[in-house]
Amino acid sequence: MELIQEIIIFGTIKGCVYALIATGFTLIFAVAGILNLAHGTFYMLGAYFTYTLFYVLGIPLPPAILLAAVLVGALGMLLDRVFLKPMRSSHTYVLVLTVAVAFAAQEIILLTYGSQGMNIPNLIEGSVNLNGVVVSWHQLLIVAITAVVLIMLWLVLTRTRYGVATLAVSMDEDGARLVGIETEKVFNLSMFASAFLAAVAGALISPIMSMTPEMWNMPLMKAFVVVVVGGIGSLTGSIMAAFFLGWLETFTGFVISPKLTEVVSLVLLTVFLVFRPSGILGRRLH
Amino acid sequence: MTQARDYLVVDELTKHFGGLAAVEKLSFSLDRGQILGLIGPNGAGKTTVFNLITGFLPATSGRVTFRGESLMGKKPHQIVNQGLARTFQLVKPFPELSLSDNIRVACYGPRFMSQGLDEEAARHRILEVAEQVGLPDDLDQPASSLGHGDLRLLDIARALMVQPELLLLDEPLSGLSSIETQAIVGLIQALNQEGITLLIIEHKLKELMKVADRIVAIDFGQKLAAGTPQEVVNHPAVVEAYLGTKDSYASA
Amino acid sequence: MLANLKTPAQRHTAIFYGLIMVGFYFVPVFSDNFYLLSVFTTAYFYIIFATSWDVFAGYSHLMNFGHALFIGIAGYLTAFVDLHLGLPPLLVLPMCAVVCGLLGMFIGYLTLRMQGPYFAIITMAFAAVAYESAIMFSEYTGGEEGIPGIHPLTDSLIGDYYFVLVVMSLIFLFLLWFTRGRWGLVLKAISQNEDAVLASGINTAWVKIRAYSISGALCGIGGSVYAYSLTHVGPTSMEQVLSTTILIMAMVGGMGTITGPFLGALILVLFNELSRDMEEYRLLIYTVMVVVIIFFAPRGIVSWGQPIARAFKLGGKRGQAGS
Amino acid sequence: MKKLLAMMLILGLAVMAAGPASAADTIRIGLLAPLSHQVGEGEVNAAKMAVKRINDAGGIDGKKLELFIEDTEIKPEKAINGYKKLVMVDKVQAVMGAFSSGVVLSLMDHVARYKVPFISTASSSNTFGEKVAKDYARYKYFFRLMLNETDQVNGMVEFVDSFLKPKLNIKKVAVMAEDAKWTKLMGAQFVEQIKTKGIEVTDYIRFPFKETDFAPILSRVKNAKVQFLLEISAIADGAVYINQWHDMQGPPIGGCDTSAGSEDFWDKTNGKCMSETVFMYGAYDVALTPKTKPFWADYIKIYGKEPKYASGFTYDAVYVVANAVKAAGTTKADALVAAIEKTDYVGVSGRIQFKKNHNTICGSDGRPMMIWHQWQGKGQRLPVYPEKYATAKFILPAWWSVK
DSSP states (O other): OHHHHHHHHHHHHHHHHHHHHHHHHHHHHHHHOOOOTTHHHHHHHHHHHHHIIIIISOOOHHHHHHHHHHHHHHHHHHIIIIIIGGGTTOHHHHHHHHHHHHHHHHHHHHHHHOSSOBOOOOSSOOEEEETTEEEEHHHHHHHHHHHHHHHHHHHHHHHSHHHHHHHHHHHOHHHHHHTTOOHHHHHHHHHHHHHHHHHHHHHHHHHHHOBOTTTTHHHHHHHHHHHHHHOTTOHHHHHHHHHHHHHHHHHIIIIIOGGGHHHHHHHHHHHHHHHOTTTTTOOOOO | OOOSTTSEEEEEEEEEETTEEEEEEEEEEEOTTOEEEEEOSTTSSHHHHHHHHTTSSOOSEEEEEETTEEOTTOOHHHHHTTTEEEOOSSOOOOTTSBHHHHHHGGGGSHHHHTTTOOHHHHHHHHHHHHHHHTOOSOTTSBGGGSOHHHHHHHHHHHHHHTOOSEEEEESTTTTOOHHHHHHHHHHHHHHHHTTOEEEEEOSOHHHHHHHOSEEEEEETTEEEEEESHHHHHHOHHHHHHHTTSTTSTTTO | OGGGOOSHHHHHHHHHHHHHHHHHHHHHHHOOOHHHHHHHHHHHHHHHHHHHHIIIIIHHOOOOSOTHHHHHHHHHHHHHIIIIIOOOHHHHHHHHHHHHHHHHHHHHHHTTTOOHHHHHHHHHHHHHHHHHHHHHTHHHHOGGGOEEOOOOSSSSHHHHHHHHHHHHHHHHHHHHHHHHSHHHHHHHHHHHOHHHHHTTTOOHHHHHHHHHHHHHHHHHHHHHHHHHHHTEEOGGGGOHHHHHHHHHHHHHHOTTSSHHHHHHHHHHHHHHHHTGGGGGGHHHHHHHHHHHHHHHOTTOGGGGHHHHHHHTTOSOTTOOTTO | OHHHHHHHHHHHHHHHHTSOOOOOSEEEEEEEEOTTSHHHHHHHHHHHHHHHHHHHTTTBTTBEEEEEEEEOTTOHHHHHHHHHHHHHTSOOSEEEEOOSHHHHHHHHHHHHHHOOOEEEOSOOOTHHHHHHHHSHHHHTTEEEOSOOHHHHHHHHHHIIIIIIHHHHTOSEEEEEEESSHHHHHHHHHHHHHHHHTTOEEEEEEEEOTTOOOOHHHHHHHHHTTOSEEEEEESSSOHHHHHHHHHHTTOSOEEEEEGGGGSTTHHHHTTTTTTTOEEEEOSOOSSOSSTTHHHHHHHHHHHHSSOOOTTHHHHHHHHHHHHHHHHHHTSOOHHHHHHHHHTOEEEOSSSEEEBOTTSOBOOSSTTSSOOEEEEEETTTEEEEEESGGGOOSOOOOOTTOOOO
């Protein structure tokens, strides 16, 4: 059954990318209550920064990706400090500001790099035949990197002071503040982690899907879907939902029709929002 | 038109939030024309009872009947239109609207509209209510400019605008100066004189005892005692629940 | 409406907008320059979109991030009806209003319990579903390229100009009437404290659904005229960037005032055309504007009316310009 | 409030002042092109080059040509507005260019309405000609200087049947086409015609321009065991699927891929386009007419880049209009149309003559025709078919062997 193998393999690769995108999105929402519509922008900047570091500055690809992700993470912190901090409590403000930032970033990228698709090379060239399914080494590397990054995130969250503080803030902000946790710092570092993860995803996917100034749209929508399906604020739920979505989309594309893949996730999103807004694992919304 | 007895009946009312029992098998009743006080320490579940009666929260079990009709499963606005209005513990006016508009909003419920009253009548009634509760003369100022006491009055005015038969006041005296307190106590008595039945949550027992015909004391969502004010405040369970708290009758 | 104009400030406001409206009707008298007319026509479309957005989202503070949904749905409906049934615009416009009104009612019903960001996401999602569907069902919708060849509204540019202007004027007047009465008051009250409105015996859910429905219906009329005017409809008419632009125009102008989005749309479209050379920077400039507005004039441009009027010694001591 | 009013007034006046400069004594030509797409860039460069050459040679009867450019962004609504602006503000006497049949189709009714001749130089839909034939009086202002869908289908069928079939031992092919108006008939006709040559078509897939995930499509094609995958794309970015095609080791691929018609495609795909075979027309480094090779060389000299798909046609279109103005002695639309209809001009893209339906006569030798180029070596795009113009031998993807 080649088809089943294909769906599992390609679905897993997709799921990894979605997991990288969505964990950061969930993290910052759980911790600071920020629904960041500029999340896809981090993903896009990750790709474009890598491109610039690699082609313009001639830095080898692996450190270029890492450096790009750190830079994007710093931009995330900047966004949080300068624009979000003053009015973090207003959902309306955060939504409008972040969506405006997203479009502005799109314009800046468009002006700098043009509208045509651009590519960076695979981390490792060449393909491998997995029992009849041809996959590139790069795609397998995405799976490995995602695993490493997610395990590291888990370790940070459970084994470090910052991580424990983050979890505390995500459960009860006021309580955390009472026991002396500097919530501002936690927000800031969460924003860094969130942007960093998205940027890694963007840099890893751009050799496969090309980068365009509009590429931030897709990850944002997927992040919505994953976060809503997985349960708002639940990291485990998000990761589960990311793979679920990856497999579901791949199944739809391979078995039913490639045309339907984009709509599947959106329909899933609306159905969950309307009928089960708490998601699979999330806390019940009042 | 309706029986005076058992005007409002709360019967084995229960509300669970997850594993927490906020209200547990609570029963009491209220007769027409009465003023009933609902007391209890902080977190006893008093406001939850209000929310259950007025439909802001769905009950886990039990029932509430008003004039013999069940209120269960009804939406808040439907309950209001049966003649049952409420105020809020945390005063909730519309800060950006003017005082008159704050009150005017309540004109646009079906209860007022069904009487076929026009804008002129509404304006007239707004002035009437504002004067009755003693709001400042300038009704064009925004609500955000009011002090805490006047906001309470505004909230009561809004509730009165729907012409309720039964009025639920949630801590109408909290945070008020003694002059403001006297004014509201007077207002409560005046409203009762007009024939409005009242259910009042209040911490200031001294004032409450002045106006209440009966008092129900609850703690942990359960009834501790019920009866005349004197009976309730001297009830051992109530004394125990209150002792050591600064809200106790002794220190009030 | 005139009965409500109690204060001098309100009268001045009415005169101000009245003058602008009358001015619009005289533009072709001064110049039949195609470019000028098309700039103003574009402004009228955005006025329709932004004010119709405002009647629900601006008043209820439930941020609708997918208003363009109605523009697109009405546009495609117009294309189908025009090309296959050949009905005249005067029949198609009400049809679009009804369809979009029902759609608004349906979405309003589904999203009733949603607050803040959840509402924002779902409105985005609905528009995105429609957008993707338009691309997916390319057999019927023409895919990414859309449907060309919709018949023009009238035979001349000036005719088109007046058609759009009249529709815009009617919608603007209707919205002023609607929001200056009890509906506006109740909607505003809901945005500030929904519980207190419920406790006043008002079915807030129904009020919101109705407002959303009206918002959709009016935007649908605008969307239909938009399609006629372009003689084309495509998925870009439902794009996220269009929804966002509408929202930004309304916010810059001043939410929950109708007059604010009117000014916001007008000024931003004119600004956009004046700075044609800077067109690439448009969204950048918009973003900066949003930040500036949110920090320094959270109530939008209309809130400047008051100090300006005071500077010119217009209006009363507590004039409510723009409201 | 007065301040606001004053501001509005100033805005209004400024808008009015931004109107047209007074019409000088020039021949005004409009160009509609998607400026940020490489096809549009090629159109603009070619048109500028032609205008400059004509003006340097003294213009037309002493009158200089003046070029006005509007961006279409490949969006019908932008193109419509651009056409209106060219016609009414810039008062041009002829418009040319545009890209994507969907865009041009939405322009046709406006061309009919404003009656300023339009020469389409980068769109292939057959519908244009059908409309002109059906309602000549209305659509006569519309011309197409390029191969239409039928011309391209014939070329593709011939290439697959007579060239590839024996080389690749083709029994089954699959077709993937971007979901656009210009590919609608092309895809269907190709499928129909290739079947008559005894070749099975396992799949005919249409994908949106912005598709980024081609794994499902490529998987279907691979599982169907086809020997050739025909691609048809112009608006979509070919690099996206070529990268994935290479990594998934798909069957030999070729057809129309506009993005592969640009020399930077090799770098964009990091060489993964190796063995992709695409047809080119309008401009190439091939001696189709005496002017073809010099144009190629001169263009590179001026712009430092190779001409793009539509460059040759746009370049010729400027000359067609210029010659027509000269022949008609006027710029009045109807006279201009009559003169353009009589065109017989050897340009860089071939010998240009218009049919009754205002299509260009294409396909045979010396006329505008398709020449197949394959990506080979270290990033060269070399002609492999027709044999007459071929300078390289056809190669297979590294992972493919003919069974």
